[in-house]
Amino acid sequence: MIRFENVRKRYPAGREALSGVTFRLEKGEMAFLTGPSGAGKSTLLKLVALIERPTRGTVLVSNQNTARIPRRRIPLFRRRIGIVFQDHKLLHDRTVFDNVALPLMISSLRRRELSGRVRAALDQVGLLRYENQFPLSLSSGEQQRVGIARAVASRPELVIADEPTGNLDPLLSLEIMRLFGRFNDVGATVLIATHDLELISGMSYRRLYLEAGRLASPDAGPSEEPA
Amino acid sequence: MNAIARYLTLHLENLTGAVARVVDRPLGSLMTVLVIAIALVVPAGLRVMVDNARALSGTWQGAADFTVYLEMAVEETAAEALARQVGQRNDVERAELLSRSDALAEFRAYSGFGEALDLLDENPLPHALIVRPAGTGADLDRLVEELDTLEETALVQLDTEWLERLRAILDLARRVVDVTTVLLGLAVIVVIGNTIRLEIGNRREEIEIIKLVGGSDGYIRRPFLYLGLCYGFGAGVLAALIVILGLGLVASPARALMELYGSDYRLAGLSLSDAAWLLGVGGFLGWAGAGIAVARHLREVEPG
Numbered sequence A: 001m002i003r004f005e006n007v008r009k010r011y012p013a014g015r016e017a018l019s020g021v022t023f024r025l026e027k028g029e030m031a032f033l034t035g036p037s038g039a040g041k042s043t044l045l046k047l048v049a050l051i052e053r054p055t056r057g058t059v060l061v062s063n064q065n066t067a068r069i070p071r072r073r074i075p076l077f078r079r080r081i082g083i084v085f086q087d088h089k090l091l092h093d094r095t096v097f098d099n100v101a102l103p104l105m106i107s108s109l110r111r112r113e114l115s116g117r118v119r120a121a122l123d124q125v126g127l128l129r130y131e132n133q134f135p136l137s138l139s140s141g142e143q144q145r146v147g148i149a150r151a152v153a154s155r156p157e158l159v160i161a162d163e164p165t166g167n168l169d170p171l172l173s174l175e176i177m178r179l180f181g182r183f184n185d186v187g188a189t190v191l192i193a194t195h196d197l198e199l200i201s202g203m204s205y206r207r208l209y210l211e212a213g214r215l216a217s218p219d220a221g222p223s224e225e226p227a
Numbered sequence B: 001m002n003a004i005a006r007y008l009t010l011h012l013e014n015l016t017g018a019v020a021r022v023v024d025r026p027l028g029s030l031m032t033v034l035v036i037a038i039a040l041v042v043p044a045g046l047r048v049m050v051d052n053a054r055a056l057s058g059t060w061q062g063a064a065d066f067t068v069y070l071e072m073a074v075e076e077t078a079a080e081a082l083a084r085q086v087g088q089r090n091d092v093e094r095a096e097l098l099s100r101s102d103a104l105a106e107f108r109a110y111s112g113f114g115e116a117l118d119l120l121d122e123n124p125l126p127h128a129l130i131v132r133p134a135g136t137g138a139d140l141d142r143l144v145e146e147l148d149t150l151e152e153t154a155l156v157q158l159d160t161e162w163l164e165r166l167r168a169i170l171d172l173a174r175r176v177v178d179v180t181t182v183l184l185g186l187a188v189i190v191v192i193g194n195t196i197r198l199e200i201g202n203r204r205e206e207i208e209i210i211k212l213v214g215g216s217d218g219y220i221r222r223p224f225l226y227l228g229l230c231y232g233f234g235a236g237v238l239a240a241l242i243v244i245l246g247l248g249l250v251a252s253p254a255r256a257l258m259e260l261y262g263s264d265y266r267l268a269g270l271s272l273s274d275a276a277w278l279l280g281v282g283g284f285l286g287w288a289g290a291g292i293a294v295a296r297h298l299r300e301v302e303p304g
Helices: A041-048 A071-078 A096-106 A111-124 A140-153 A170-185 B002-024 B026-059 B076-087 B100-111 B114-118 B137-148 B161-202 B204-212 B217-260 B272-297
Strands: A002-010 A016-025 A030-034 A056-061 A081-084 A158-162 A189-193 A206-211 B066-070 B092-098 B128-133 B153-158
Touching: A002 A041, A016 A041, A016 A056, A030 A041, A030 A170, A041 A056, A041 A158, A041 A189, A071 A081, A071 B204, A071 B217, A081 A140, A096 A111, A096 A140, A096 B204, A111 A140, A140 A158, A140 A170, A158 A170, A170 A189, B002 B026, B002 B217, B026 B161, B026 B217, B026 B272, B066 B076, B076 B092, B076 B128, B092 B100, B100 B114, B128 B137, B137 B153, B161 B204, B161 B217, B161 B272, B204 B217, B217 B272
Parallel strands: A030 A189, A030 A206, A081 A158, A158 A189
Antiparallel strands: A002 A016, A002 A056, B066 B128, B066 B153, B092 B128
8 A cells, every 4th residue: 555665855954854764554454653753754654645755765655656646636646545633633613524524525525425424434433413513612632533534534545644642641542543443444554653652552553663764663564575 | 417516516615605704804805895996996987087078079079160261252142152052062061151240240249349340441250151061080171171272261260179189188098097997907916816815824724734635726726716706896896886976976066067068968877888897807807816816825835
């Protein structure tokens, strides 16, 4: 689903965020991307979502070389990925329902089908009763779950999350991680960046350990050569 | 069919969204619309004024009589014959003889020099023909020239030169109005462009989020284009109202002035097609201004 080949990313300011990262994430797999702050976790996810482009190397997402996707095709590309952010990135002047419906409205889904999918997504995160509320009236954990519902409402094959539990207490964090696990169970490929090693210590998912822009994990992916 | 319906629904949603956004901040929106309306009123108002002046000068066309003074030696019977002869020309609508005795009586009545005239031995005035031409321009010039070469003619006095000058001035005014229109049209585009630029700044976060969840440029652009359209169209409506109101205020003193000049000319108002033009141009300029602003600034808003 995701394949990085010797990927380097240097920001215009000169800082090198990733230096020579190679790994694969198979379809239907779920993995944690860990490492200290500033290790390049966010940068890696940005390369997957085409928010940034690599300086060197190749990034493939569902067998598509992202370097070959022109600017104007990026929106279509992103519609196939669900993205969850640490700061939720919800629209505060729209209801919970409208926030979750946003990606579906963008894909101009029919109204009836749209309502069904939004309610299903809200039901999965346990927030169906809040559909007419505004995000600011919800707790931080609830807002994050709205963000997750939005990410999965369009049933993407890939879900990426950048520190989704960054502001939450351990219990809520565990709940959020289990939620991702459930999406993985039904077939979504999931990649979650988190620095909270304690939180994921009890989970059996694969881990990618980033440090100073390099992958230091022994299980950095199947060692087969790229075709 | 379904796709078209969905497309139209999307646009309708954008339009109602834009209207809601305008109504949501009444004061700010009113200021914007007012500035644009004033920029539209000035050329529209000037245009109505110049058009009125041109129409008015057109009604004077028929009154552009000129006078042919005959030689003193010409007898009244000969003068009468000449008047008939000139009157039958194709390029002459009417030719009347003002005999020297009538002219003297008229002069005595109106000039106030009656007593002075009594001192004269004989009537100093010649017979004259009052000619109303049928044509204008080159026809008129040829007529004047031919009458001037007649043996009996002493002098042709053309009173239309001032009218020609007035018309030239009005043509100039019209051109100035055209230039003003273009300049103020550009001003409208700039004002709306700037408003939309600020709006993009205010909604930066929203745009970023929509881009992150896969909103295309077109999807993001549309609400702003509709907002520009609303501002421009609203300003067009307001401008039309201001022009109509302004004409209403000017109408009665203008009529009084016209009556002093013995004219029953009525001020032409903003015609329905003019008003439609104003709304259309307002809407178009709004759309264009928003389009330029969006093209320039939307790219700058990128999630990072």
